[in-house]
Every structure is written in structure tokens, then in C-alpha cells.
Amino acid sequence: MDKKVEHRPEDAPGAKNLVKPYSGYEKNHVPAHDPLLTETDADTPMGEYMRRFWHPICMSEELTDTPHYLVFLGEELVAFRDKSGEVGVLHAHCCHRGASLEYGMIQEKGIMCSYHGWVYDVDGTCLEVPAPTGEEEEAEKFRKSVCQGAYKAFERHGLVFAYMGPAEEAPPFPEWESDFSVHPDDELVPFSNFQHCNWLQVQDNAADQYHHIPLHTTAVVPGHEQGTTFGEAGAAPYLVRPDLQFFPVHNGTGMAWTSSRRVDDEKIFIRVNHQALPNLSFHSYLFEDGTEKKHFSRLHMIRWTVSVDDTNSKMIGWRVVGKNIDPREVGTKHLIGYETIDFLEGQVAMRRPERATYGQGEKPPIPKDHRDRDCYKDAQYAPGDYEVIITQRPIAVHALERPMKADGGVYLFRKLLREAVNGGNKDAAPEAIREWLKSVNATPNSYCSGHVLEVPAAETLEDEVKRRRDVARAVIDVLHDSDELKGAERTKMVTARLEEIEKTVR
Ligand code: FES
Numbered sequence: 421m422d423k424k425v426e427h428r429p430e431d432a433p434g435a436k437n438l439v440k441p442y443s444g445y446e447k448n449h450v451p452a453h454d455p456l457l458t459e460t461d462a463d464t465p466m467g468e469y470m471r472r473f474w475h476p477i478c479m480s481e482e483l484t485d486t487p488h489y490l491v492f493l494g495e496e497l498v499a500f501r502d503k504s505g506e507v508g509v510l511h512a513h514c515c516h517r518g519a520s521l522e523y524g525m526i527q528e529k530g531i532m533c534s535y536h537g538w539v540y541d542v543d544g545t546c547l548e549v550p551a552p553t554g555e556e557e558e559a560e561k562f563r564k565s566v567c568q569g570a571y572k573a574f575e576r577h578g579l580v581f582a583y584m585g586p587a588e589e590a591p592p593f594p595e596w597e598s599d600f601s602v603h604p605d606d607e608l609v610p611f612s613n614f615q616h617c618n619w620l621q622v623q624d625n626a627a628d629q630y631h632h633i634p635l636h637t638t639a640v641v642p643g644h645e646q647g648t649t650f651g652e653a654g655a656a657p658y659l660v661r662p663d664l665q666f667f668p669v670h671n672g673t674g675m676a677w678t679s680s681r682r683v684d685d686e687k688i689f690i691r692v693n694h695q696a697l698p699n700l701s702f703h704s705y706l707f708e709d710g711t712e713k714k715h716f717s718r719l720h721m722i723r724w725t726v727s728v729d730d731t732n733s734k735m736i737g738w739r740v741v742g743k744n745i746d747p748r749e750v751g752t753k754h755l756i757g758y759e760t761i762d763f764l765e766g767q768v769a770m771r772r773p774e775r776a777t778y779g780q781g782e783k784p785p786i787p788k789d790h791r792d793r794d795c796y797k798d799a800q801y802a803p804g805d806y807e808v809i810i811t812q813r814p815i816a817v818h819a820l821e822r823p824m825k826a827d828g829g830v831y832l833f834r835k836l837l838r839e840a841v842n843g844g845n846k847d848a849a850p851e852a853i854r855e856w857l858k859s860v861n862a863t864p865n866s867y868c869s870g871h872v873l874e875v876p877a878a879e880t881l882e883d884e885v886k887r888r889r890d891v892a893r894a895v896i897d898v899l900h901d902s903d904e905l906k907g908a909e910r911t912k913m914v915t916a917r918l919e920e921i922e923k924t925v926r
């Protein structure tokens with residue numbers, strides 16, 4: 421029997437939920453991945469959707485005295501900062517005869533291809549075509565007839581952002597919470613962490629909050645605990661399994677989810693995270709110990725999951741570091757950056773002891789194969805997010821998944837993505853999101869917030885579960901009702917409403 425026969429994912433034998441001991445044989449077919457959500461090359465539905473948004477493509481520190489070659493959404497690109505300070509993101513292959521501009525020479529204005537000396541401005545305009553003596557006029561005419569492929573780009577807080585759709589359709593850059601709600605005592609610290617797998621499974625992990633205890637608080641082999649966040653930070657509430665609820669927000673262009681945990685008999689901790697289409701996530705305070713009452717703590721990490729190509733991606737964004745968001749100063753600024761993040765070991769391919777052998781500003785090579793790393797055994801002793809995400813296969817196969825209730829956030833966000841890409845939600849169409857951004861002066865509010873509330877424990881387990889869920893839902897209502905307000909005005913309203921809720925429950 422020919423086992424290589426092609427199946428549609430839902431027909432594949434492996435996709436059937438056969439409950440039978442020793443059923444390996446019946447399950448040895450791997451169905452196809454979901455191309456609609458996972459593939460992002462040009463001309464794919466998700467690729468076209470992604471191209472209508474601004475994305476961080478690399479860190480500012482990756483733009484040096486030589487051009488930076490990178491792949492993004494399957495396209496080969498070269499990014500550089502010219503000597504006048506302008507950032508260019510151009511197609512890598514020179515439009516003359518295809519040499520890569522990564523070997524080009526950065527100019528006062530633009531970049532010169534090293535093969536025949538054509539010079540391109542950051543917008544792709546050809547500035548110079550060297551001509552043999554006597555043919556200058558002809559060369560000048562020719563120069564005006566060519567143009568290198570280029571994308572709009574700018575730098576912000578140590579990241580390089582690009583827009584890769586039709587230039588005339590570019591939306592305003594969304595300044596969520598007006599510069600990401602950073603308090604004057606705090607700062608946005610950039611990072612970029614490579615992931616050797618499809619973008620969506622990395623994004624999925626943002627809403628997968630049930631993995632915290634098994635993955636992050638338990639070593640596979642005792643004595644090899646990863647530390648940080650849950651242990652050293654004394655973030656005791658994370659040791660309790662959260663009660664999770666998921667809510668579509670902003671007309672189905674985003675999802676807020678609550679994780680609600682009891683801190684002690686008097687207090688509960690409700691964490692609200694927010695994901696915005698297509699690939700942005702806002703994470704509230706990671707090191708909460710629940711000791712101080714808090715009505716409205718804000719963003720602690722802003723992260724885009726960007727697609728390099730269909731089997732590689734990056735988590736790239738900012739950690740918010742400072743005394744306002746993190747009064748106990750648990751965050752570690754020097755551990756946030758290129759191929760490193762401070763809150764957990766196991767977020768990137770290379771582990772800290774190996775990475776520490778590289779000097780400040782030096783870029784460690786990103787290992788190509790996770791089984792061929794010096795830290796492979798350590799990673800087996802105490803795996804992290806990197807290990808479990810990238811080994812869901814290069815592109816995770818949704819047809820093989822057996823989701824339970826706690827996976828609801830993963831599935832809700834995929835549903836929002838699917839509706840956005842196939843036209844099922846008109847509010848999620850790129851032009852609708854562009855108009856919405858304009859209507860809020862490109863400073864939309866986020867639901868992302870942390871709350872330690874005085875809510876006493878209920879008498880019975882049943883009532884306690886109901887109470888945690890009711891209060892979490894009430895928090896979402898308050899965030900929804902305050903969505904028109906900004907800054908201090910919003911904080912005031914949220915605080916007043918949550919104080920009312922505390923009184924009511926008591
Ligand atoms: S290939 Fe670039 S100038 Fe000729």
C-alpha cells in the first residue's frame with residue numbers, strides 16, 4: 421500500500437482522533453499545515469494581509485557601517501542607515517543585474533552597488549548610473565528610467581520598522597497608548613529573539629498561559645530549574661493555575677484575555693494581556709508578587725511575532741524597564757537585546773552561559789539546529805519556550821492538535837486571523853483598520869493591564885471559581901467602557917470603577 425498518497429488535512433489518517441492503544445501505525449501520516457494562516461510569502465493571503473501593517477524588521481544596532489542582509493516575509497532585503505541618518509530598506513538584488521546590495525557601499529545619501537556603481541536613495545530612486553565618457557546624457561536618461569524596490573522605514577526606540585505593502589496604502593504607525601504608555605521613570609528596551617519555526621506557533625504561545633507551571637516552574641530533571649520570573653522574582657501567584665477567559669475586542673481586530681489567580685484569602689491577581697491583529701501582543705507586568713494592591717498597572721512588554729520566511733520567525737519588540745512598572749527592580753536591562761531576554765532562560769536558541777562568552781555589542785551566531793547546540797542537554801534538563809515552540813514542527817500542524825478549553829485563546833486568535841484574511845470580518849480589513857487608526861489619532865488604547873484587587877475568597881470552591889471569573893469579566897467591561905479616554909483620565913475612571921467592584925464583592 422502506498423503511504424505517500426496525498427490527503428487533505430482533515431482526511432489524513434493521522435488527523436483522526438483514534439483512541440486506541442498502540443495506534444502509532446494509524447497515526448504515522450502527517451497532514452499538511454494550514455497554508456492560509458501560516459504562509460506569508462508575496463501573493464499568499466496572509467502574506468498580503470501582513471504587508472498592510474508596520475513591522476519591526478531588525479534592531480537599530482544591526483545597522484552598522486555595512487549593509488544588513490535580512491529575509492522578511494520571504495523577501496530578501498538589505499537594510500542600512502545612510503550617512504545622513506536616513507534608513508533604507510531595499511530589495512537585496514540590484515535591479516541592474518542582481519548583485520546583492522549587502523556588499524554595497526553606504527553613501528552620504530543612499531547606497532552604491534559594488535558591481536557597477538549604481539547608487540540608490542532610501543526610497544529606491546536611482547541617483548547615479550556611472551557612464552563612459554561621452555555617454556553621460558544617455559546614462560542620465562537611463563537613470564531616470566529605473567528604480568530599485570524599496571520600502572518605507574523608520575527607527576523607533578532601537579528598532580527598525582518597515583511597511584511592505586503598496587506605499588499609497590500605508591497606515592499611520594499605531595502609537596499604542598501614546599508611545600506605549602511608558603512612564604517617565606521607565607524606558608523601552610529593544611530585543612530581537614530568533615525562532616526556528618513558523619511565525620504563528622510563536623504568536624500562539626502568547627495566549628497559551630497554561631504552560632507556565634509545567635514548563636517554567638518544573639525542571640524535567642530536578643536540580644536543573646531555570647530560575648527567574650517565578651522563583652527569584654518571588655512571583656508567587658504564578659504558582660497557581662490561572663482561570664482563563666478570552667474576549668474579542670476592538671470589533672474583532674484584537675483579543676484580550678484574563679488570567680485570574682488567588683493571591684491569598686483577601687486578594688486576587690488579574691492579568692489582562694492583549695493581542696492585536698495580525699501579530700502584536702502586549703504583556704502586562706511579568707513579576708507580580710501580589711503583595712501590593714494595584715488597580716491599573718500597564719505594559720511590561722510589547723512584542724511583534726514577525727515572519728522571516730515560512731519556517732523562521734522572530735520575537736521582536738520592547739521590554740519596559742524601570743521603577744514605575746517594576747518597583748522591586750526584578751528586570752535585568754543588560755540581559756535584554758539581540759538574542760537575549762531577561763525574564764526566562766530558554767527563550768532563544770543560545771543559552772546564557774554560552775552567550776556570555778561574547779563581548780558587549782558582539783553578535784553571537786544563531787545556531788542552525790536545535791539538536792546541535794552546546795546547550796542541548798541543558799535544554800533537555802530544563803526546556804524553555806524556544807524548545808517547545810520550535811519542536812511543534814517547522815510549521816505546526818493544526819489538524820493533529822487536540823485542543824482543550826484552556827487552548828481557547830490560541831483558537832480564538834486564529835479565528836480572528838482567519839476572518840481578517842478571508843474577508844469574514846470587514847472591520848479587520850486593512851483599510852478599515854487604517855481608518856480606525858486615523859479616527860483615534862493613531863494612538864489606540866490597549867487592554868493590557870495588571871490588577872491586584874481586594875476580593876475575598878468565597879466560601880465554596882464553586883462560588884470562588886464563579887467569583888474569579890465574574891470579577892475578571894467586570895475588569896474587561898471597565899477597560900471597554902474607558903476605551904474612549906486617555907492617560908490620567910482613563911486611569912481615574914478605571915480605578916474608581918474597580919474600587920466599586922471591590923466594595924460590591926465585599
Ligand atoms: S548589478 Fe548592481 S550596479 Fe550592476
Ligand SMILES: [Fe+2]
Nearest residue numbers: 631632636805
Ligand atoms: Fe512561556
